[in-house]
Amino acid sequence: MAILVNKDSRIICQGITGRNGTFHSLACRDYGSNMVGGVTPGKKGASVEGIPVFNTVREAVRETGANVSLIFIPAAHAKDPILEAVDAGIQVIVCITEGIPPLDTASALYTVKSEGRHLIGPNTPGIISPTDRCKVGIMPGYIHKPGRVGVISRSGTLTYEVVDQLTKAGVGQSTCMGLGGDPVVGLSFVDTLKMFNEDPDTDAVVLIGEIGGSAEEQAAEYIRSDFNKPVVAYVAGRLAPPGKRMGHAGAIISGGSGAADGKIRALSDAGVHVVENLTMVGSAMSKILEAS
Amino acid sequence: MAILVNKDSRIICQGITGRNGTFHSLACRDYGSNMVGGVTPGKKGASVEGIPVFNTVREAVRETGANVSLIFIPAAHAKDPILEAVDAGIQVIVCITEGIPPLDTASALYTVKSEGRHLIGPNTPGIISPTDRCKVGIMPGYIHKPGRVGVISRSGTLTYEVVDQLTKAGVGQSTCMGLGGDPVVGLSFVDTLKMFNEDPDTDAVVLIGEIGGSAEEQAAEYIRSDFNKPVVAYVAGRLAPPGKRMGHAGAIISGGSGAADGKIRALSDAGVHVVENLTMVGSAMSKILEAS
């Protein structure tokens, strides 16, 4: 099995008739994901190469039994679809959209949390569980390999880089996910580490952090006290100057907090194997697995 | 014991330095209630005949361990103190204020419920548990008598009337409370019936309904399915013309719903002893208790 998404996931795409929505819905289906429907208001009855389109999420859930949603809606309007998914009963919401005003995300997230649902992102490449052939996101599926290592990251391409290394080193993945590069995102390192901790099919975790915020420090705290599987980590952004957003809205060192050094120290102190050279992440994990 | 308030209740009054706040805080204390403090912003350090005054509810709770609050704040500003009480950890909030805009009440109530607290009112005379000598409200304490009958009502003076009858008939009360005469109030008949159902010190309940809304019908539904103690009921307002607010903002027959007849029928059908003549409520209860 895997965490959050698996072969039982019934996935819809909100914004399916848009360019990205169509392209990635089909790419997910091609990978093996169970894409049961899509939502675009006013396009009910249409079909995206066989995937039925509905006017509302509620309707889509009623007709298809969907429990996971992949959102491609422009940033200015992305808050409402998240709420719509929650109200319609969707359990896992993957929001790809980049550049959502943080107060919109914060407001939607409050509802997501109080209803006990899971939001991945926004500004995430999504989530993939290779063994279950379930991909809900925009990552290139072919670089993944079924296996027993979890990957969590705040970055998209950096995740691909690491997954590629793992796969080339013969290390398969249970679930790989991007938490999103925004200042406020749904699931955190801690939330997902807890899930990996419980997942009998995950043996170890790669954690890819970056500057900004304190998610890595919180992860370190949790790993130290409760996590019982090996963790390899890499933290990007040691060269980042303070006060600048390094591409991600969330990757900013502000007021002296959020710098890479503190995160690396916290993770090391918690017993995490922190790799300085990005290109060594795959081999580091490979060695740890061989040793155990 | 009793429901909601008892001898362990530690009570503060929000708005204690106002005319009504002072008068009734002292009246409650005179009755025997444990009035531990009061709140009026800017009056910290003052004392209302020995009851210490604080600037904020949080401060009052920290200093006094209060868990019940009695609110006397003008209607235009009454929403905020309810939220303040919830945030400070108060468990039972009794809001006497009349004429709060219903959308304000609805908004505050949402927070009260989602935090798992209890709101009595607004527009309520409050609650009293005679055996525990605990009164949190504006009712005349002396008409009550310790005993084993619960009284719940949507009206103030009508409750006094009924309690007076019970006491004169020798029937004491466990807890008496007014739910409030507004369209939207906190605790409902069903909520309080559930508490009385669990309360080993309540043998029977008097339920005083009135026109407007469907609280009595819902109570009937609950009584029919789950309530296992005798209930005597009276429903006021058989003569009320449709579309008129009968004093209480909530006592209005609108669009054909909320009339007394339907409520009486529902209660009777649920096995409740419905009394047509208000003045017979005490004797009806008395007879039922003797028979059992």
Next chain:
Amino acid sequence: MNLHEYQAKEMLATRGAPIPRGALAYDPLSALVAARKLKTDKVVLKAQVHSGGRGKAGGVKVLSMSDDIRSAAASILGRTLVTNQTGPEGKPVSCLLIEEAPIIDSEIYLGVALDRSSGMVTVMASPAGGMEIEKIAAESPDRIFTVKVNPLRGLSAFQARELAYNLSQDPNVAGQINKIINILYDIFVSYDCTLVEINPLIISGDRALALDAKVNLDDHALFRHPELEKLRDRTQEDLMELSARQDGLSYIKLGGNIGCIVNGAGLAMATLDLISLHGGSPANFLDVGGGASEQVVSDAMSILLDDPRVKVVFINIFGGILRCDVLANGVIKAIRHRGLQLPVVARIEGTNIAAGLELFRESGLPVEIIPTLDEAARIVVQKAQTLASKAS
């Protein structure tokens, strides 16, 4: 406080909801002029009164331009319209709304109200518009769609959209309905309404149009919207009820001859019930409120003494905050001021009862104090019946 149809429609139009073209007229000639200005074949004249059921009562007329519009207007203006909602006294018609009469392809119901049990504002929509929502609810409950609005979150865009797509699968029409639902909700919350309703919203070709609209405001929140006070039409309200409310009293006129003063709404309703149970008929509901002052009690008493229909006055007080001595002083003051032509029966109980009784005794006024409520009610009814039979 209720608004007229034309006022409700202006609110809608200001926010961008489409309404039929139309104009107001206060006399038959201007009604004719207004109708001509519409440059249309068919017009509708609608009496502007605070009541539903105007059509059946003759308050709405659909006419073609060849009809005698002036006479039709004259036949409505100035009369008192008695509908199934006004009570027998009816409502005076001083104003007509003259509108184009568009072609109706279908009729939709849209309404916003506060759901009491959940404490949530609820938006209701039905494709079975044109009849009352209660009737739709009774006859085809599955044709009503509702969304409850989280009070903290407000109406979400998707909620309005969901309702709209339940009413129409045509994206153009659904889009219009969606917009109108948002407008209704905005009006409801921004003006603290008790009801905002468009019934029917018609679909005429590819266009949605609010054919009739209702906006009722919550009196307890009017203080937040002082600008709405100018929309009040006093001719549509009972002046006695209005002035009583300004005195802090809750007064409602009823059909009988027993004047009642009670403290507390519940006890006041119960008093009416008791009078009726004993075969009497109350002239009014009058709640002096929990914390009435001597002056308020005196004002209340004066209202009854001024009412020519009242044959006997019944005072029923259970003193809680309102002390019996305050009550007694208020009653005595009013009687002394007005002079007493009517029998007064009083049942008083509660806080400071002894002092209250003593005050009545000292006053020497012929106020009959009966200690038990049931007995007091019985005596009041008896007196009223005796006096009524004498008068006839």
Next chain:
Amino acid sequence: MNLHEYQAKEMLATRGAPIPRGALAYDPLSALVAARKLKTDKVVLKAQVHSGGRGKAGGVKVLSMSDDIRSAAASILGRTLVTNQTGPEGKPVSCLLIEEAPIIDSEIYLGVALDRSSGMVTVMASPAGGMEIEKIAAESPDRIFTVKVNPLRGLSAFQARELAYNLSQDPNVAGQINKIINILYDIFVSYDCTLVEINPLIISGDRALALDAKVNLDDHALFRHPELEKLRDRTQEDLMELSARQDGLSYIKLGGNIGCIVNGAGLAMATLDLISLHGGSPANFLDVGGGASEQVVSDAMSILLDDPRVKVVFINIFGGILRCDVLANGVIKAIRHRGLQLPVVARIEGTNIAAGLELFRESGLPVEIIPTLDEAARIVVQKAQTLASKAS
């Protein structure tokens, strides 16, 4: 986007928060005139630049009216202020704020920010104002009071009041602070800020006064506030970063000589780290984004080719949505257009890799493709070092 102190203060004043009397001056003479107009003994000249730490850098001067205000103004205006926050290039001073210098009885810190872990807007207050909040947090964390604001409910009146009474027991002062907290919060949420701060809020006699203020706006929400665009001061921003942003690129200037193009922010940061690990020094951070078009890649490439500091270009792409063939076409286009003076090392991987490699091969351009990232970084650093030592 950041605002100037005077702009932040105008926002505060518009909403009713008290600020010192003052005026702007763009030349020394008007600075003197403005100071005289204040009719006060002591004035303060404050350089308007987008940076804290102005005082230590000589950007703030407190003067008495007998001092030579004109010379003092001249010594700040027109110079480039280098603070501990600006980096070595500093910020140009083109504008002075001249203000009265009120007596300071105590200094308070007030700030509003979005707490990332809870996702809640957080209001912070401390009686230890005048120093940076991070310093207060480090030195006396118990002197910081915070409230987290439920995003659906907004800031409740009692929350602002609680904070205010934590700062002052004087109801008058607490009342003023309370009002100012509400204003800060309103500005924060109504303009989608990242930070709104008054530091210090001074108590001067019985009056609270915002002595310094900061408002930083979230770039991702600026589309909702087009009216704020006119507050942008382009002299305070790096023009290359600004124009890159308009092209949809994320570009940040750094101090080195290796020009980098990467897709994805995380990979871009990691690329800088890797260059540094191998002893090199990047000239920039440049993220073309996940879904860059050929044109965007070409624009990005041109930025590097135009930068005289760049000795070698490093392209590091892991194609996900961005396909390697699109990348190749963009790079080739830019090189063809500009002509190539610099060595280019590329590591490309991911979607459509074969097609991308083929395009580079066909182009015949001297782009060195290195298959592994670590190796590519090592070679880039080597080349840069060789070229740098040749140049010196």
